[in-house]
Amino acid sequence: MFLTLTVFGFVAMFMTPGLCCSPKEYQTRDGQCCPMCHEGTVVRKDCTRQTGTRCSPCVNGTFMNRPNGLNKCNPCTPCDQGNGLFAKQGCTAATDTVCHVVNGYFCKALMDESGCSSAEKHTQCGPGHRIKAPGTSRTDTVCESCPSGYFSLDGVNCTVWTLCSQTQIKTKEGNMTSDVVCVAASRHHYFPIAALILFTLTVAGLGIKGIKGGLSSIKNEIPRTSDGMASSGSPESKDRGHLG
Numbered sequence: 001m002f003l004t005l006t007v008f009g010f011v012a013m014f015m016t017p018g019l020c021c022s023p024k025e026y027q028t029r030d031g032q033c034c035p036m037c038h039e040g041t042v043v044r045k046d047c048t049r050q051t052g053t054r055c056s057p058c059v060n061g062t063f064m065n066r067p068n069g070l071n072k073c074n075p076c077t078p079c080d081q082g083n084g085l086f087a088k089q090g091c092t093a094a095t096d097t098v099c100h101v102v103n104g105y106f107c108k109a110l111m112d113e114s115g116c117s118s119a120e121k122h123t124q125c126g127p128g129h130r131i132k133a134p135g136t137s138r139t140d141t142v143c144e145s146c147p148s149g150y151f152s153l154d155g156v157n158c159t160v161w162t163l164c165s166q167t168q169i170k171t172k173e174g175n176m177t178s179d180v181v182c183v184a185a186s187r188h189h190y191f192p193i194a195a196l197i198l199f200t201l202t203v204a205g206l207g208i209k210g211i212k213g214g215l216s217s218i219k220n221e222i223p224r225t226s227d228g229m230a231s232s233g234s235p236e237s238k239d240r241g242h243l244g
C-alpha cells in the first residue's frame, strides 16, 4: 500500500507541469522549461524549441544577484546618508549596494551578511551616568548610573566627590550630577576668635576704665550694652569697640 502511494506520488510529481524543470531552468507562462539567465541579467525572451533563453543585463541602478527567470532587475538599495549609512560597495549588475554605518552610529537592521539597511545614532549618556560600554557599529552605547559617592557632569565618567579638607566646610552635598561644594573655613574659624579677642580687650578696657574712672562710668555703659544685645550682635561689638 505504502509502496503504491509512493510510486503514485513520484508519477504525479513527474506529470505535474512546472515541477518538471531542472534547478537551472525556469517555467514559462505556458508551462515550458527554459534555461535561467545568469546573475546580472534577466529574461528578455523565453526560449523556443529552436533558440535558448534571451537575457539582457541589468542597467541603470538595478541588479540581479541570482540565476533567474524574471523579467525585471531589482532596484539598487540606496544608502541613507542622512541616517548614518554610506555605500561601502557600489551596486553592480550582479550585486546590490553594500551600506555600512558611519562612526557614531550603530546598525539596527542587518542586510545579508555584511550590509546594513538602517542605522541609529549612538545614545549619549546623560549627566549622572557614565559610559559602561562605548557604542560600536553593531551595538548602542551602554550607560550606567554613577554609584553613590560619585558624580558625572557630562555623562562620560563618574568622578568621586571632593573630600573637604580640615580647613574647609561643606556647603553643598554631592549627588549624581554635581560635586560636593567646599568653602574655605578661615573666615568662619577666625570670626569667633576675633570676637573673643575683641571681647577680652573690651573687658580689659572696661576694667582699666573702672579702676581709673570709678564705678559711675561703668554704670552709664550698662544700659547701652543691653540695648545692643537686644537688637543684634554687631552693633554691640561696635559699641564695645568704641569703649576700648
Ligand SMILES: *[C@@H]1O[C@H](CO)[C@@H](O)[C@H](O)[C@H]1NC(C)=O
Pocket: 059, 060
Ligand atoms: C539608462 O539611463 C540613461 C540615462 O538616464 C538612459 O539614457 C538609458 O536609456 C537608460 N537605459 C535603460 C535600459 O533604461
Ligand SMILES: *[C@@H]1O[C@H](CO)[C@@H](O)[C@H](O)[C@H]1NC(C)=O
Pocket: 131, 132, 156, 157
Ligand atoms: C573616561 O571614560 C572613558 C570611557 O569609559 C575611558 O576610556 C577613559 O579612560 C575615562 N577617562 C578618565 C579620565 O577616567
Ligand SMILES: *[C@@H]1O[C@H](CO)[C@@H](O)[C@H](O)[C@H]1NC(C)=O
Pocket: 172, 174, 175, 176, 177, 178
Ligand atoms: C544635585 O545637586 C544640584 C546642586 O545642588 C541640584 O541642582 C540638583 O537638582 C541635584 N540633583 C538631584 C537629582 O538631586
